[in-house]
Amino acid sequence: MKILVIRFSSMGDIIYTTPVVRCLKQLPDVEVHFLTKPAFRYIYDNNPYLDKLLLLKESLSDTITEIKAENYDLIVDLHSNLRTAIIKLRTGIKSTTYNKQRVSKWLSLKFKLKLVEPVHLVERYLKTIKFLGVVNDNLPIDYYIKKDHSVAKLLPPSHKKFMAFVIGATHFTKRMPNEKVISICRQMRLPVVLLGGNDVKENGDIIAKAVGPYVYNACGITTLDESVYLVSKAEAVVGFDTGLTHIAEAFNKPIASIWGSTVPELLGVQPYMVKKSLTAGVTLPCRPCSKFGQAACPLGHFKCMTEIDEREIINFTNN
Structure with a gap:
């Protein structure tokens, strides 16, 4: 199975996708790719659980062309915005999308209500792929330092x-x-x-x-x-x-x-x-x-x- 995970920004939100990629990689015979903005490529550099990193191009059409060429079985949309909606529509690839709970968050912020459960973003992301049989390994996020320093x-x-x-x-x-x-x-x-x-x-x-x-x-x-x-x-x-x-x-x-x-x-x-x-x-x-x-x-x-x-x-x- 070949899977594309998408999250364009920001640094913290992308950092919390690393357990998703790691847990996906535990599935049998799975190939995991990740699509993000060029500015955030460093988050996945040297990550051993990722098979390929794709970078968002200036033209969304060029990005869509690249995605089509990869013949993915599934898109895991962890960003859920207009661009990812266009990508899913124009590629026609089966997809699963992260629920941002926009209305509940807005109401919670505006009226100081507690409508959003205090569940960590990693666990919210993992709910998106639970149907695949993915299990949380309960390990921290991944980040790999690029060079030897002193x-x-x-x-x-x-x-x-x-x-x-x-x-x-x-x-x-x-x-x-x-x-x-x-x-x-x-x-x-x-x-x-x-x-x-x-x-x-x-x-x-x-x-x-x-x-x-x-x-x-x-x-x-x-x-x-x-x-x-x-x-x-x-x-x-x-x-x-x-x-x-x-x-x-x-x-x-x-x-x-x-x-x-x-x-x-x-x-x-x-x-x-x-x-x-x-x-x-x-x-x-x-x-x-x-x-x-x-x-x-x-x-x-x-x-x-x-x-x-x-x-x-x-x-x-x-x-």
Whole structure:
């Protein structure tokens, strides 16, 4: 049986497809391919459970032509949008589609109702292929580091043992204010490495300057692969609702996952199959205000981040 799994974005959502591919591969005589955007190919590079990676082309017609040429027996649509609908229609291939529960999520967000069961996204994905006899192996997500790296080459000598703090996130309301990050870093029992992209390099500089050499700012300096490597070597990981924090789950490290305007229950993206984890957030009548985060707090107070209990995070990482 030849199967094409589709998920175009984003980093976290694609990361959580890796158990689906791994579990599909346990079926007898199955060949598994995956289609995504070129920007996310790194997630499946070196993945031993995937037989072939297809990349979305600029022209959807070209992508459809490529799909037709592969003669798939089944499409597993884990994205469920207009483009995947067109692909399924124009290829005529038998398909199964992930239920995004759009209405229930919208009502839950708009009226602060709990209409979506707090089931992890991996398990929601797996329901899509349950009819094939696929069984959840209850293992963490998969991520394979691309090159050999060295802590000694990436970090100063003072950081042989360290905590990783992922301070990057696409939207402002997913990020903790610098002052609280500074306060947490000052209380950690080990040196801290800040991780993120160029967009938070300035934040990292402010935090490192305030705390001193105990904190090393790697934001915008390390490549993604190097950042993942550092996460894999950290004693513990603290991070916001962002891709690198989710990738850290592949290495079964203690993870403190910090949530501001978004909530993990709605999206089903709390740490998955990690031996030790903390999901930190505060209960507020205005939370969640968004599924994916916003550029600013709609009410101006940003209590969802400023009122998070620092001691809970410190106790988790220091024990």
